[in-house]
Amino acid sequence: MAPSVIPTTVNPDIQKERNAASFSSDEFAAWWSGGEEKLKFNRDVREYLQKDMDVEEVRQIHNKSHEEIYELSSKSAIAAARKLQRLQKERNPGGNDYWPALYDNQVMWGLVPGGNPFGVMYVMLVKALQAQCTPEQYEEFGKRIENFEVCGTYAQTELGHGTYLRGLETRADFDPKTDEFVLNTPKISSYKWWPGGLGHSSNHCMVMAQLYVDNKPKGPHMFYVQVRDEETHEPLPGIHIGDIGKKMGFIGVNNGFLGLKNVRIPRTRMLMRHAQVNADGSYVSSPSNVLTYFAMVRTRCVIAWNNAVMLAIAATIATRYSAVRRQSPINPKEPEPQIMDHVTQQMKLFPEIATSVAYRLASAHLWNLYDITLGDISNGRYERLPELHSLSCALKVNCSSDSTIGVERLRLACGGHGYLSSSNMGNVYVNATAACTYEGENTVLLLQIGRFLMKSWRAALSGAPLAPTVRYLAEVQKKPEFGSWTGTWDNMVQAMQFAAAKKTALAFKSLSSRLSRGETEETAANHTGIELTQAAELHGRAFVFSSFTDEVTGPNARTRSAALNQVLENLLELYLVKESLNHMANLLRFINLTDTDLTRLQDRLETVLTKLRPDAVAIVDGFDFSDVQLNSTLGSFDGNAYERIFDAAMKNPMNQKSVPKSFHEHLKPFMKSNI
Ligand SMILES: CCCCCCCCCCCCCCCCCCCCCC(=O)SCCNC(=O)CCNC(=O)[C@H](O)C(C)(C)COP(=O)(O)OP(=O)(O)OC[C@H]1O[C@@H](n2cnc3c(N)ncnc32)[C@H](O)[C@@H]1OP(=O)(O)O
Numbered sequence: 234m235a236p237s238v239i240p241t242t243v244n245p246d247i248q249k250e251r252n253a254a255s256f257s258s259d260e261f262a263a264w265w266s267g268g269e270e271k272l273k274f275n276r277d278v279r280e281y282l283q284k285d286m287d288v289e290e291v292r293q294i295h296n297k298s299h300e301e302i303y304e305l306s307s308k309s310a311i312a313a314a315r316k317l318q319r320l321q322k323e324r325n326p327g328g329n330d331y332w333p334a335l336y337d338n339q340v341m342w343g344l345v346p347g348g349n350p351f352g353v354m355y356v357m358l359v360k361a362l363q364a365q366c367t368p369e370q371y372e373e374f375g376k377r378i379e380n381f382e383v384c385g386t387y388a389q390t391e392l393g394h395g396t397y398l399r400g401l402e403t404r405a406d407f408d409p410k411t412d413e414f415v416l417n418t419p420k421i422s423s424y425k426w427w428p429g430g431l432g433h434s435s436n437h438c439m440v441m442a443q444l445y446v447d448n449k450p451k452g453p454h455m456f457y458v459q460v461r462d463e464e465t466h467e468p469l470p471g472i473h474i475g476d477i478g479k480k481m482g483f484i485g486v487n488n489g490f491l492g493l494k495n496v497r498i499p500r501t502r503m504l505m506r507h508a509q510v511n512a513d514g515s516y517v518s519s520p521s522n523v524l525t526y527f528a529m530v531r532t533r534c535v536i537a538w539n540n541a542v543m544l545a546i547a548a549t550i551a552t553r554y555s556a557v558r559r560q561s562p563i564n565p566k567e568p569e570p571q572i573m574d575h576v577t578q579q580m581k582l583f584p585e586i587a588t589s590v591a592y593r594l595a596s597a598h599l600w601n602l603y604d605i606t607l608g609d610i611s612n613g614r615y616e617r618l619p620e621l622h623s624l625s626c627a628l629k630v631n632c633s634s635d636s637t638i639g640v641e642r643l644r645l646a647c648g649g650h651g652y653l654s655s656s657n658m659g660n661v662y663v664n665a666t667a668a669c670t671y672e673g674e675n676t677v678l679l680l681q682i683g684r685f686l687m688k689s690w691r692a693a694l695s696g697a698p699l700a701p702t703v704r705y706l707a708e709v710q711k712k713p714e715f716g717s718w719t720g721t722w723d724n725m726v727q728a729m730q731f732a733a734a735k736k737t738a739l740a741f742k743s744l745s746s747r748l749s750r751g752e753t754e755e756t757a758a759n760h761t762g763i764e765l766t767q768a769a770e771l772h773g774r775a776f777v778f779s780s781f782t783d784e785v786t787g788p789n790a791r792t793r794s795a796a797l798n799q800v801l802e803n804l805l806e807l808y809l810v811k812e813s814l815n816h817m818a819n820l821l822r823f824i825n826l827t828d829t830d831l832t833r834l835q836d837r838l839e840t841v842l843t844k845l846r847p848d849a850v851a852i853v854d855g856f857d858f859s860d861v862q863l864n865s866t867l868g869s870f871d872g873n874a875y876e877r878i879f880d881a882a883m884k885n886p887m888n889q890k891s892v893p894k895s896f897h898e899h900l901k902p903f904m905k906s907n908i
């Protein structure tokens with residue numbers, strides 16, 4: 234293999250950017266990470282985890298088969314888990330395991346190329362068991378998963394049903410004679426299909442199945458089922474299990490299928506914290522049916538956070554590349570500029586940087602509501618659950634779809650080289666887009682938000698109190714005119730809320746008139762689906778507007794330097810202006826904006842791009858990803874993009890032989906036959 238051509242020096246163009254920045258990237262990084270202590274800890278852990286990684290093997294992932302990627306992903310996941318255990322023993326002896334605090338921390342990003350086959354176990358299963366087991370059950374089998382003595386996954390989706398959980402076909406029939414449940418997947422469509430790590434990386438799993446007692450259905454419940462022998466890892470009798478095949482991305486995650494044929498488990502393996510089946514066959518229902526769905530609420534919060542990270546990764550790669558690539562003189566006699574000097578290029582990069590920041594901040598507010606609601610639930614109070622469900626859906630949907638579009642825009646911003654696997658943009662894209670489907674398909678979740686908005690609108694009409702994040706609906710009912718557009722940040726937040734409320738009102742009107750024409754609630758909701766999803770999307774956007782504005786203009790500003798505050802203000806300005814322009818059709822429908830107001834917005838957009846231009850590289854440096862995490866020939870810290878692209882091509886297995894086999898087997902014989 235050819236020797237590496239990557240210099241040890243930093244590309245002067247990118248160095249110039251860093252020297253000219255108006256603020257400290259380290260201060261940004263500390264703010265982004267949640268404080269200096271946390272940043273220090275994160276960097277320390279990341280360095281430890283990445284210390285002896287075989288980086289070259291990771292880089293070669295694009296040249297590996299499905300099976301090889303799975304093996305590499307498993308090996309890397311176990312290596313990371315082992316190191317985290319060791320680190321915790323060294324630094325925090327006798328303390329808690331590190332992984333629960335780290336599983337959704339960006340330091341974990343990029344450690345397991347191809348996706349973590351134990352990701353669903355960490356992110357969902359442990360949390361589902363904690364929330365759904367009795368304390369005795371958690372001691373008996375939950376802890377074993379938490380300690381990684383055994384491995385498992387969250388098996389809910391089936392070949393025939395993912396969205397409509399009440400339609401799941403897997404059955405768990407109670408057999409009072411043996412005090413057991415008998416589990417079956419009666420048809421091909423009832424096979425569990427998709428759970429991460431189910432294929433070959435789990436020996437236990439949580440199975441969502443329809444509970445039957447005395448042949449009477451009690452709805453979906455959760456069961457803890459052993460699927461493989463703990464010693465040999467062979468499937469147990471009655472279990473048909475394997476990998477569902479290669480996917481667009483997350484290739485190493487080992488998403489699997491599971492068929493169950495008369496699999497018997499003890500009665501005590503139904504997760505009984507909220508609903509119970511007693512030995513005599515009596516059934517005690519849950520105080521709230523939707524508690525079974527709580528693990529999904531939490532995972533939606535994780536996804537909103539994670540997809541903001543994916544967008545930040547793509548923004549880092551594209552921004553650094555745009556600082557070192559030079560092309561096309563702006564004035565004929567001048568040298569070729571850094572492509573970031575083309576204003577249209579800035580318009581591709583900077584809005585996505587601002588969007589990653591916006592979603593990270595909105596997610597932090599969402600986590601706050603999650604913690605409050607979790608505390609309430611443990612005290613038997615469920616009032617804020619609908620609000621949390623709706624908001625977690627809103628951020629999951631808007632962040633996954635915006636990040637997907639944003640990553641693709643950033644890939645295009647890298648020109649041809651963005652299309653190389655080694656840019657890592659393709660991988661980030663397929664990971665981001667998966668989140669539009671998993672944990673609730675986005676349209677389906679928008680409809681859930683729409684349902685909540687309809688209820689809230691109806692409640693407000695009757696004067697009933699509303700949850701804090703929808704109180705603006707009542708305000709708009711009281712004051713149905715917007716007043717003046719002034720274009721201040723607060724005014725823009727109010728405008729987005731106003732548009733969301735007005736869209737909600739329109740959907741409510743359509744729904745009501747359909748109901749009054751005699752349609753059933755369900756049919757009327759289906760026919761009003763488009764308006765409901767539009768209102769739902771705007772509701773989510775209004776929340777992001779307000780949480781970003783609160784962070785930048787609120788009391789936290791006092792904890793930051795003036796220079797960092799100025800950068801955050803520029804990012805907020807860009808975010809609010811570009812989003813208002815993107816949704817202008819909705820704003821104009823309900824709010825009186827003049828042509829001068831629109832021209833002013835366009836001027837503000839162009840002005841703030843210019844203000845952000847000198848700080849762009851420093852901001853993405855502040856996202857604080859290591860080169861290993863970015864895994865990109867275009868986006869490394871040193872900016873040596875061409876040398877890395879060249880190096881990757883030289884190491885391409887195809888270039889290790891001067892003549893490929895197909896020349897002798899196909900090409901040459903064909904050409905000879907044409908002579
Ligand atoms: C140690 C070292 C290592 C360190 C660690 C290393 C770690 C490394 C990790 C690396 C990073 C990882 C990256 C991220 C990974 C993420 C992975 C995720 C993978 C993806 C997993 C999945 O993909 S897993 C399957 C998800 N599958 C769904 O998501 C189904 C959607 N389908 C539904 O969710 C329902 O089925 C649907 C539609 C609501 C209708 O349900 P339905 O028909 O029963 O209900 P209705 O619509 O009739 O609603 C009836 C009433 O329930 C209310 N309600 C409904 N849901 C509610 C809820 N959740 N909470 C509260 N309330 C709820 C509703 O609002 C109504 O309320 P009301 O009556 O008051 O209006």
Ligand SMILES: Cc1cc2nc3c(=O)[nH]c(=O)nc-3n(C[C@H](O)[C@H](O)[C@H](O)COP(=O)(O)OP(=O)(O)OC[C@H]3O[C@@H](n4cnc5c(N)ncnc54)[C@H](O)[C@@H]3O)c2cc1C
Pocket residue numbers: 353387388389390393394395396397426427428429483488667670671672673674676677680
């Ligand atoms: C990468 C990945 C990882 C996954 N990991 C897991 C896992 O670990 N565990 C697990 O259990 N599952 C997992 N899943 C499955 C995932 O949760 C489901 O695919 C997801 O919930 C969507 O359900 P579906 O596939 O049934 O889509 P469908 O519901 O079939 O969606 C198809 C279309 O129908 C529309 N549609 C469906 N219902 C309605 C409705 N009521 N109103 C309007 N439109 C509707 C949708 O909007 C969509 O356009 C994973 C999926 C992926 C892609």
